[in-house]
Amino acid sequence: MDARIIRAAVGAALLVVLLGASYRTPNFVVQTADPRLAEVFAKTAEKLRHDLAIEWTGEAMPNWSQPCVVTVHVGPQLGAGGATTFMFDRGEVYGWRMNIQGSVERVIDSVLPHEITHMIFASHFRAPLPRWADEGGATNVEHESERAKHRKMLVQFLQTGRGIAFNQMFAMTEYPPDVMPLYAQAHSLADFLIQQGGRRRYVAMLEDGMKTGHWAAAIERHYGIQDLGTLQTTWVAWVARGCPAISPSNATPEAGHTPSVLAASQRLPRPEPNLIWRVVDTNRQTKTAGQLYPIQRPGQVSPEPGAAALAAWAAESQPLRTQATRPQPIEQPKQIILEWSRR
Numbered sequence: 001m002d003a004r005i006i007r008a009a010v011g012a013a014l015l016v017v018l019l020g021a022s023y024r025t026p027n028f029v030v031q032t033a034d035p036r037l038a039e040v041f042a043k044t045a046e047k048l049r050h051d052l053a054i055e056w057t058g059e060a061m062p063n064w065s066q067p068c069v070v071t072v073h074v075g076p077q078l079g080a081g082g083a084t085t086f087m088f089d090r091g092e093v094y095g096w097r098m099n100i101q102g103s104v105e106r107v108i109d110s111v112l113p114h115e116i117t118h119m120i121f122a123s124h125f126r127a128p129l130p131r132w133a134d135e136g137g138a139t140n141v142e143h144e145s146e147r148a149k150h151r152k153m154l155v156q157f158l159q160t161g162r163g164i165a166f167n168q169m170f171a172m173t174e175y176p177p178d179v180m181p182l183y184a185q186a187h188s189l190a191d192f193l194i195q196q197g198g199r200r201r202y203v204a205m206l207e208d209g210m211k212t213g214h215w216a217a218a219i220e221r222h223y224g225i226q227d228l229g230t231l232q233t234t235w236v237a238w239v240a241r242g243c244p245a246i247s248p249s250n251a252t253p254e255a256g257h258t259p260s261v262l263a264a265s266q267r268l269p270r271p272e273p274n275l276i277w278r279v280v281d282t283n284r285q286t287k288t289a290g291q292l293y294p295i296q297r298p299g300q301v302s303p304e305p306g307a308a309a310l311a312a313w314a315a316e317s318q319p320l321r322t323q324a325t326r327p328q329p330i331e332q333p334k335q336i337i338l339e340w341s342r343r
Helices: 002-019 035-057 104-125 131-140 144-159 180-212 215-223 228-240 307-316
Strands: 021-024 028-032 068-074 081-089 092-102 335-341
Touching: 021 035, 028 035, 035 068, 035 104, 035 180, 068 104, 081 104, 092 104, 104 131, 104 180, 131 144, 131 180, 144 180, 144 228, 180 215, 180 228, 215 228
Parallel strands: 028 068, 068 092
Antiparallel strands: 021 028, 081 092, 081 335
């Protein structure tokens, strides 16, 4: 009898460990092994939802009709990443579900802000954003240590011919096979624009572009840059200068100033992809795509960008003077999966 009681007690304790603890706030139900962390993550998520919504849109969001269930796996050796799922249906967004992992620090300062920004965008626009705009905004709120990884990868991609011309990038409604350059460029371009006008102007520009489909005109109206060709040229020059801080009074970098050329022997090998990418489509007539997140391997260091490599890429990929894109239709009532993973 004593042995059976002991086995039952051990089994019950194991079940508690496996199921973990949960903590609920108005908009999140966080499930994780440690009840103290469940509370910390839930309250952090709620605060991020409130604060980031104000930063991006100028006002707090009303509570969702149902909270988002968040499953968190915590460990110092776990790569930071996660997946968020939700539904667009006749102007409504619902069915939130988030599964994330990483160290406590990375979950709080990068994973949750990244995922919640996607959710804020979905709640605000009620439609899928262009791939570059959604990921550019989400990476903009990560910790500086994570953002630095994007900048290092960007230089490598531009120097090895993997950059994406802006007329192509702005037209993308799906992810390209070589997806990591899209993430690096999206982060950098969003940073370039947000430094000039803040996050609310970035959202206003997206509203304009999504409404009209004419991104060049939206960029000109909100940033005073006449077309995507000029935007690409000034952005490339800014990257070549090492992405210095931009003030609104010094928004356009000088295109002629670039550092020394990088020797071919100094170029880094292409990083191995380590992505989660899943496509969910509840209606075969409509395509939806997974959000992907790039990886930076430990110890990777990118040298300063070379003028010749950047100039060659810019010349080869110079976009047309005008550009009209067709992002996913606003009324599209289908499911979108946001997934990303990094180690």
